[in-house]
Every structure is written in structure tokens, then in C-alpha cells.
Amino acid sequence: MSEPARLELSAMGAVRPPASAALEAAARRERQGFDAVWWADHLLHWFPTSIWAPDLVPQAAAGQASPHVWFDPFAVVAAAAGATERVRLGIGVTDVVRRHPVALAQTALTLDHLTGGRFLLGVGAGEALNLAPIGVANRRPLGRLEEALEVMRLLWASPDPVDFRGDHFTLDGAALGLRPVGDRPPPVWLAAHRPRGLALAGRHADGWLPLATDPDEYAGMLAAVRAAAAAAGRPGDAVTAGLYARIVVAESRTQAVAAIDRSLLLRFIALTRPAEAFARHGAEHPLGEGAFGLTSFLPTRLGREEALRLAGAVPVEVLRDTVIHGTPDDVAGAIAAFVDRGARHVQLTNMTPLADPSMAATSEALLADAVVAVRAATSA
Numbered sequence: 391m392s393e394p395a396r397l398e399l400s401a402m403g404a405v406r407p408p409a410s411a412a413l414e415a416a417a418r419r420e421r422q423g424f425d426a427v428w429w430a431d432h433l434l435h436w437f438p439t440s441i442w443a444p445d446l447v448p449q450a451a452a453g454q455a456s457p458h459v460w461f462d463p464f465a466v467v468a469a470a471a472g473a474t475e476r477v478r479l480g481i482g483v484t485d486v487v488r489r490h491p492v493a494l495a496q497t498a499l500t501l502d503h504l505t506g507g508r509f510l511l512g513v514g515a516g517e518a519l520n521l522a523p524i525g526v527a528n529r530r531p532l533g534r535l536e537e538a539l540e541v542m543r544l545l546w547a548s549p550d551p552v553d554f555r556g557d558h559f560t561l562d563g564a565a566l567g568l569r570p571v572g573d574r575p576p577p578v579w580l581a582a583h584r585p586r587g588l589a590l591a592g593r594h595a596d597g598w599l600p601l602a603t604d605p606d607e608y609a610g611m612l613a614a615v616r617a618a619a620a621a622a623g624r625p626g627d628a629v630t631a632g633l634y635a636r637i638v639v640a641e642s643r644t645q646a647v648a649a650i651d652r653s654l655l656l657r658f659i660a661l662t663r664p665a666e667a668f669a670r671h672g673a674e675h676p677l678g679e680g681a682f683g684l685t686s687f688l689p690t691r692l693g694r695e696e697a698l699r700l701a702g703a704v705p706v707e708v709l710r711d712t713v714i715h716g717t718p719d720d721v722a723g724a725i726a727a728f729v730d731r732g733a734r735h736v737q738l739t740n741m742t743p744l745a746d747p748s749m750a751a752t753s754e755a756l757l758a759d760a761v762v763a764v765r766a767a768t769s770a
Contacts, residue, residue: 400426420477428482429463438697480510486538514581546575592618599632609731632735643716653745657701676703722763
């Protein structure tokens with residue numbers, strides 16, 4: 391019997407100036423033993439500009455003028471390729487609404503070359519806060535995403551001109567002569583959580599990177615991905631089972647819980663969760679019945695009073711459940727539960743500085759301890 395694949399651990403890349411610090415952060419993650427670094431593709435953050443004030447947000451009091459400070463992640467990946475040697479570098483995730491799939495296919499191959507085959511392309515159906523404020527409609531997002539994947543695969547399969555007729559995209563003799571640096575194009579990872587998206591991941595993705603905090607819920611989603619892959623005639627290991635794990639790590643579980651409970655910003659992160667996450671705790675989503683904040687939350691439209699009302703409506707149980715939290719050993723135990731249910735790639739996204747900036751330096755050291763603890767807890 392073959393041994394199970396080694397668990398891959400990845401981290402979130404730095405997305406704000408100075409550029410030198412962002413590149414050093416990538417190099418530090420490589421030294422810490424991470425297998426990959428992912429960069430988010432955002433225009434706006436989840437935090438309303440109306441609450442970004444010194445009396446409410448420590449980061450604003452410290453001089454950060456806006457919550458909406460993001461590098462273009464594709465450019466950062468290109469620069470990070472020269473600052474690292476081994477670690478894989480990914481976009482986690484972009485959309486095919488702002489970025490046309492033909493342009494995205496070319497960019498992915500370019501980064502494949504610049505990174506020496508280390509690039510990972512993460513895509514999703516699109517988030518409202520990146521699209522609606524710039525007047526971009528996102529109709530039938532999963533249909534668009536599936537066509538985009540087909541377009542990219544078609545262009546990567548051959549340097550010859552190709553045609554494509556879909557509801558969202560049309561190719562008429564389009565060609566992408568650039569070939570992968572190795573024997574296959576960059577892996578495509580999908581962020582998906584609901585039935586149609588999970589089926590799409592099973593049919594088309596090389597990796598699956600969902601947000602989850604409940605291991606049993608995760609196992610159910612993974613089963614749906616695997617069932618769709620099998621129905622499409624793909625092998626059982628065709629889709630690497632990933633996990634996007636937000637963590638708050640501290641020297642004690644009590645300290646971690648206290649940081650979460652007093653964090654206004656984490657309350658807005660909690661608003662991005664689906665209605666099911668609130669229903670588990672007997673609550674309705676503050677954005678309305680059936681809401682999924684990732685696809686409906688528009689923070690820049692909220693005045694201060696309404697924003698604070700929504701944040702205050704997040705039950706503390708949902709708030710704490712939004713992040714895996716505690717000591718490095720607590721984090722390791724929680725991650726091990728997901729590994730037991732099939733996870734093979736876990737992104738440990740350190741949300742501690744967001745919850746409490748005064749804990750940033752300590753959490754960085756504790757994150758390194760968490761990596762060691764996770765490796766130990768999942769190596770058996």
C-alpha cells in the first residue's frame with residue numbers, strides 16, 4: 391500500500407507596501423518551510439471606509455489611511471520569483487470577470503516561465519466587492535467560470551489557432567503560442583463551496599481551496615468534489631484537496647479568544663460567511679436570509695451607523711467560529727481534524743495582526759511554531 395501524500399502547508403503573501411517587505415515576507419515563508427505562498431486578488435477590502443477611523447480601528451490610529459491597499463498580485467508573484475528558490479507562488483484567487491480568460495491564460499504561462507514552473511493559478515466565481523463598485527456585472531458566474539476554464543485549457547493544449555463558441559466567451563482563430571515551461575500548464579485551483587461550484591471543481595480543477603472551519607462540513611464538500619471527478623472519468627487523486635484556514639494564534643487560547651472578541655475587523659470578515667454558518671448557531675445572517683457575504687457584501691456602500699449595526703449583529707459564536715484559534719498546538723489539533731477528513735494542502739492565513747496589531751510580532755513567531763506542530767500532528 392502506498393503511503394499518503396505529505397501534507398502541504400502554505401501561507402498568505404503580503405499585499406501592501408513597502409514592496410521590499412512583501413518580497414522579504416515571501417522569502418521568510420520559504421525559510422520557515424512552507425510549500426507555497428498565495429496572494430489575494432482584491433481591489434477593495436471587506437472593511438467599510440466609514441468605520442476606518444482612529445476611534446474604532448487600531449490600524450487607522452497607527453496611520454494606515456485606507457483599508458483598501460492592495461498590490462496587483464500577479465506583479466508581486468513575478469517579483470517574488472526572484473526572491474525565492476523553492477516555494478511555489480500562487481494567486482488565491484482571481485476571477486474571470488475582471489480578467490478575460492485569454493489574457494489570464496497568457497499571464498499564467500508567463501508566470502510559469504518566470505517562476506521556473508512554480509506558479510499556481512487560483513480562480514473563483516468572483517466577489518461582489520471587486521466587481522459591483524467598478525460597474526462590472528457578474529451574471530451566471532458559474533457558467534462564466536466553466537467556460538473560462540475550457541477556454542484556458544483549449545489555448546494551453548495547442549499553439550495552433552482555436553475556435554470557441556460559448557454564452558460568455560467567443561474565440562475565432564485565437565492562438566497562444568507560448569508553451570508551458572514543463573510538460574504541463576500551471577495547476578488551476580478553484581475556490582468553491584456550494585453544490586454547483588463543487589461539481590465544477592471536480593470536473594475541471596487540479597486543486598480545490600475552500601474556506602471551512604467545520605471538519606465534517608468540509609468532508610461533505612470534498613465528497614461532492616470527488617464524486618464529480620469520478621463522474622467525469624477523472625482519477626481519484628485528480629483534485630488536490632486544499633483548505634483555506636484563517637487562524638488567530640496566541641500564547642494561550644484565552645488570549646486568542648479575547649483578541650477575537652474585541653476585534654471589529656474580524657466581525658466584517660465573519661459577514662463574508664454563508665448563511666449556513668450563522669444557522670449552525672441558531673442565527674440569521676445579518677445580510678438577510680440565504681446570504682453569502684463573499685458574493686453579496688459591498689462594504690463601501692455602508693455608512694458608519696449601518697456598518698456598526700451589521701458588525702454588532704454577528705453572534706460571538708459565529709465570530710469565534712470564523713477563525714481557527716488558540717495556541718500552536720490548538721491550531722495543529724484543528725488542522726489535523728481536516729487532514730483526517732482528506733485535506734492535503736492547508737493555507738495557514740495568520741489573521742492575528744488583523745485582530746490585534748499589538749500581537750503581530752508574537753504571532754509571527756507562533757505561526758512558525760504552529761507549522762512545526764501541524765507537521766508533527768499530521769505525520770503519523
